Amino acid sequence: MSDAQRQLVEAVTARFGPKAAVTDRDAIAPWLGDWRGRYHGEAAAILQPGSTDEVAAIVTLAAKLGVALVPQGGNTSMVGGATPPADGSALILSLRRMNRVRRLAAAENLAEVEAGVILADLHDAALAQGRRFPLTLGAKGSATVGGLVSTNAGGTQVLRFGTMRGLVLGLEAVLPDGSVHDGLAALKKDNRGYDLNQLLIGAEGTLGVVTAASLRLVPAVMARAVAWAGVESPHAALELLRSMEGAAEAIESFEIVPAHSLALVLQHIPGTRAPLAGAHPWHVLIEAVATGADAEPPAALLERLLAAAFERALARDAAIAASEAQAEAFWRIRDSISEAERASGPALQHDISVPVAGMPDFMIDGAKAVEAAFPGTSAGAFGHLGDGNVHFHVRAPADSPVDWAARHSGVISPFVHDLVVAAGGSISAEHGIGQMKRDELARLSSPARMHALKAIKRAFDPGNLFNPGKLVSLAPDGADQ
Amino acid sequence: MSDAQRQLVEAVTARFGPKAAVTDRDAIAPWLGDWRGRYHGEAAAILQPGSTDEVAAIVTLAAKLGVALVPQGGNTSMVGGATPPADGSALILSLRRMNRVRRLAAAENLAEVEAGVILADLHDAALAQGRRFPLTLGAKGSATVGGLVSTNAGGTQVLRFGTMRGLVLGLEAVLPDGSVHDGLAALKKDNRGYDLNQLLIGAEGTLGVVTAASLRLVPAVMARAVAWAGVESPHAALELLRSMEGAAEAIESFEIVPAHSLALVLQHIPGTRAPLAGAHPWHVLIEAVATGADAEPPAALLERLLAAAFERALARDAAIAASEAQAEAFWRIRDSISEAERASGPALQHDISVPVAGMPDFMIDGAKAVEAAFPGTSAGAFGHLGDGNVHFHVRAPADSPVDWAARHSGVISPFVHDLVVAAGGSISAEHGIGQMKRDELARLSSPARMHALKAIKRAFDPGNLFNPGKLVSLAPDGADQ
Known part of the structure; x- marks a missing residue:
């Protein structure tokens, strides 16, 4: 633990009690890697604020001390987005203690919930009042609202009500300087300049940390x-x-x-x-x-x-x-x-999207192109056709070694991504960028886009202290790497 | 005309022909003021590119020469958002020549249109193929897509399909450095970092200029x-x-x-x-x-x-x-x-929103509070109840002079805005900030919000050359004013 990190942990413990800072190695261990076992990080402590005020105080102090923070909810990222850097240069900022449903107004079809609320619990709370939160995904028993917002999560029921972006009516967040952005009021019309809520949705904790959200509910399914x-x-x-x-x-x-x-x-x-x-x-x-x-x-x-x-x-x-x-x-x-494919041998998965009208061609032609370029592989796509979002899998040739995916991802995935870009699509439909796709994003985006992404990152987080190394790569002083 | 402006105009004319730069005073005059006659600006020329490439070339050159630009579509702003500065320090960048419907795909419920397309023409084009663009407003015969996007326009039919933010599926824009942001592909799921399209929607031309949009269509009304x-x-x-x-x-x-x-x-x-x-x-x-x-x-x-x-x-x-x-x-x-109210005497209008559930109380209590504070006035609200957006009007006491509104706006409007903020609402529901509400936005926003707005503006437009003086106030070098 660096001196600055130690100072921060001691100050947090002194001010907010032992619950607010975990330094026990066994307690920290499960939160240092991603659930698929691809990424392993290091962090000397998990900070666990219990309220927005506590988050703001911690972030303010961390900014002063220059301590980097990795926001974390249920730690169910598919792209290593919540795994701390391997060099121990950041502490984890867990939102899991902030798990209150602040308000659930059935008549208004509105739930105001804290970032640490687990998706399945939100489903239950809504259902108890005859309402539904119409977004679900496999990790619903662990994934939290803060993470769902920060990754603009999708899932299997996006067709009618959209991704999180379409379901967030308001947001509260602590920005990297420790100030609180209060955009929770669920206003259907609000044109007061740049939409900070929209900017924070999908920002993967790199522009600050979401502490609460006002979410849209719909009538329960009968x-x-x-x-x-x-x-x-x-x-x-x-x-x-x-x-x-x-x-x-x-x-x-x-x-x-x-x-x-x-x-x-x-x-x-x-x-x-x-x-x-x-x-x-x-x-x-x-x-x-x-x-x-x-x-x-x-x-x-x-x-x-x-x-x-x-x-x-x-x-x-x-x-x-x-x-x-x-x-x-x-x-x-x-x-x-996915489970059946894993059982049948190694494969590389790609969460991609193209315009819906172009998806049928892409599914057929893309698979053919991959199989031609990498003889012995078989490629196929399945999933959310109506969203223009499929999971494009490339399966290993028969009798490939178990580390086939790791060995070939550096060649096959860029090939798939090039096909996606040629089809006018996105190399990340619903999983985000995290650390897994960061370099591919940089490789495949226009200079205009990368310049804008970095400019925004620097504007919000000049010290590069919020989830450093995810989404865009900046040197510690905020300059390009 | 400054030397730099003259250089820009000459270069544009030489490169793109006389259509691309208007310097005739009579031709310019109608575009120097807002349609309600509240704001009067000055500009030595209107630049009128005919394509995205021409826009990019003009913006690149303007950035090099340090010439400020005021993007303009139908010039129907309610808040002076498209009126150039009075000191002649900017040229008008008109998108009106870019008025092509590039593609209208009925099966995909999608229209790709240039920024200069007039709303009524879009309505007609969609209807001709059994579709509808489900947003309309009084100025539909003049307002253009670029302006509608840049102000996140609303109107009387927002209840079901939302404001422009909910109808924009993709955007193309030229950023202040002259680079082209190509976000036109209509991807239903796309998580490649900060959503630049969402940031440009409602940015009032202060972060660049929208050149085209992919818009959602819905089935025609039977x-x-x-x-x-x-x-x-x-x-x-x-x-x-x-x-x-x-x-x-x-x-x-x-x-x-x-x-x-x-x-x-x-x-x-x-x-x-x-x-x-x-x-x-x-x-x-x-x-x-x-x-x-x-x-x-x-x-x-x-x-x-x-x-x-x-x-x-x-x-x-x-x-x-x-x-x-x-x-x-x-x-x-x-x-x-509004017309009837104007005929009956002077009044001050306020385009405001509060959370829908709080709107009935606000309509009653807000009117009472205003009438108590300003004896002789009568206050009332009407409009889009379901959107939590009403037009809150304060009518002058009987026999007030015709300039009553101008005389009292400095006291009454801030009073109304304070009520709105106390009710958790927005001082601009659908009209935007422009120059009319810029200082009120600064007065009533949290430091966190103003800091973020200015940081974004500086990140995109460090030279403060895009619609300067609108939305947020920066000194010419980008520092706070």
């Missing part, structure tokens, strides 16, 4: 229906989606799955079975919901829409889950794809 | 219905809105009108008549639309919702327009309030 359909191609899948979107706003998920991914799931995940009798080259999972008592029952809606789709030959076959258990079984297939 | 209801209070009106919002997404406008404003319209605007037979303290105008063939006809929907509202005593009386002509007549009342 019924849902899940369908599984076999389709000819990604192009047919997109046509199917458009036919449904045009007819109803109740479609909340539309996930595409290639035959190969389905086969891997059936092979590797116990208890799974094919939803349809025949073989189809591509599959889609569709979820429709009803929220009002007057709404068309979602199963009837899906039946109607699928019947129309058959008439237009957009689908080859389809089944609507006859029970909630069957609906869960359909979803389990979709959610098990 | 039918609409407009209702007028008498209600007891703003509280009852809000309850009525919530009862309707919970039941249907088809409610697109919900405007509140006090009895006094209705009376002024009936008195001053020829051809208007009261929509309801009896007298009511407050009124609301409600518009519902149908977009799909399967949708409930909007008149039937409104009838059903209003019947339910009567049962709960949320409305005193209501009428649904029996024809499109009557629907227009209802809207004409709403749209004529």
Whole structure:
């Protein structure tokens, strides 16, 4: 621990009690690496403020002492975004103690919650009042609101209500100089200059730390229906989606799955079975919901829409889950794809997006290009077709060593990213940049964009003390590296 | 014209032809003041690039020569945001020649348009392909896309689809150093660091100039219905809105009108008549639309919702327009309030917002507070209740001189703004800051907020050359004033 770090820890303990600073090695250890085991950092202490005032006091003092801080929530980053630097030059600033739902106003469809509230707890709190927070993802049992905001999280239910950016109505944050940005008021119209809330959403804790958010709620789901359909191609899948979107706003998920991914799931995940009798080259999972008592029952809606789709030959076959258990079984297939792929051998994953209209071509042509460039690999994409966001996986040739991914990521991933950029897309659709994609972002962004990103970083955090080394690379004094 | 300005004009003319630089005094004159006649500026030339490349070349050269630029579209700002400085220190950069719809993809619900496209023309282009751009406002015949984006424009149809911020899917802009930010790709998910598009939306041309936008379209309206209801209070009106919002997404406008404003319209605007037979303290105008063939006809929907509202005593009386002509007549009342108020004597207008739940109290208590503080005045609010955005007007005492507003704005407006801030609201809901509210923004914002706004401005525009003096005040070298 550096002298400055020690001073900070001692001051925090003296002022806010022993709970506010953890220095026990065993207690710190689980928070030093990412959950996928790719990144390992070092930090001599975890600071755990219990209120916004405490955050502001800690940040003010850290700025004075020149101590770098790595904001952390549930530590579920997919890109090493919450892992401290390996050289121990930063302390972790954990928001987990700030886990109060400050206010949940059902009539206003509004929840004001602290950054440390876990997503699943927010779901429960909303449901208890007949409301829903309409964003969910695999890590919902650990991921916190602060992290979800700071990474502009997405997930499987973005189609209708958008990512976090569309669900944040207000934000409170502590900026790198220790000042408190109070933008919590949920104003539907507010044109007082540059939108600081929007700037903090997706900033990955590099411009300050989010301490609380006002979030949009929607009516609770009264019924849902899940369908599984076999389709000819990604192009047919997109046509199917458009036919449904045009007819109803109740479609909340539309996930595409290639035959190969389905086969891997059936092979590797116990208890799974094919939803349809025949073989189809591509599959889609569709979820429709009803929220009002007057709404068309979602199963009837899906039946109607699928019947129309058959008439237009957009689908080859389809089944609507006859029970909630069957609906869960359909979803389990979709959610098990990554696990099944891992079981079948090494693979490289890419969270990418392209404009929705270009996605079918990209899925086909991109896979072909990768397989041609790296003989023996097989490439495939699955996921959120309606969002133009798929997980593009490149699987190792048969009998590859277990470290295949680590050995080849430096060549294959840039190749995939180049394809994405050529298609007008993004190398990070929903996972963010963190440390994993930082250099690729710099390589693939226009000079105008990189200049602007760095200028913003420097403007907010001239000392480069907030989550240093993530998203953009600045030298410690704020200059370009 | 300064030497540097002259050099710039000559270079632009030489390179891009005489169309690209206007120096004729008569041609310039109409663009030197705002349309309400409150602000008068001076500029020796209007630069009129015809393409993004030309904009980039002009901005690069202007940056080199140190010439300040005032971006201008339709020049319909309500806050003097597009009026050049009075000392002639800036040239106008008009985007009006860039008025092409580059692409309108109905299947993708997407329009890519240049900054100079006029809103009404965008409406027409979308409608020709069975689509709608769902934002409209009084100045639609002049206001351009670039200005609408740069001011995050709102209007009377924000309830369902939001302000411009919610409708912009991508942006292209030229930054103050002349570099081109290409963020046009309409990606539904994109987490590549700070969202530059969001930062440029509402930046009022102080961080660069928007040259094109990818905009969201929605299905064209197949039918609409407009209702007028008498209600007891703003509280009852809000309850009525919530009862309707919970039941249907088809409610697109919900405007509140006090009895006094209705009376002024009936008195001053020829051809208007009261929509309801009896007298009511407050009124609301409600518009519902149908977009799909399967949708409930909007008149039937409104009838059903209003019947339910009567049962709960949320409305005193209501009428649904029996024809499109009557629907227009209802809207004409709403749209004529400002004109009627002007005819009845001087008044001060305030475009403000507070959290929706707090709006009814604010409308009542705020008006009382103003009338108590400034005896003889009468205060009232009308407008977009569902957005938490009303136009709060303070009318002069009887027989006040015509210059009453100019004489008293320095005292009354800050008083109103203080009330807004105390209610957790915004002193600019939809009109922006411009030059009119710049000092009030500085007075009423937290130091954290002002520090951040200025830091961003300096980071993007260190020479303070883009729309100087608007939004935030920096000295010419970028330091605080």
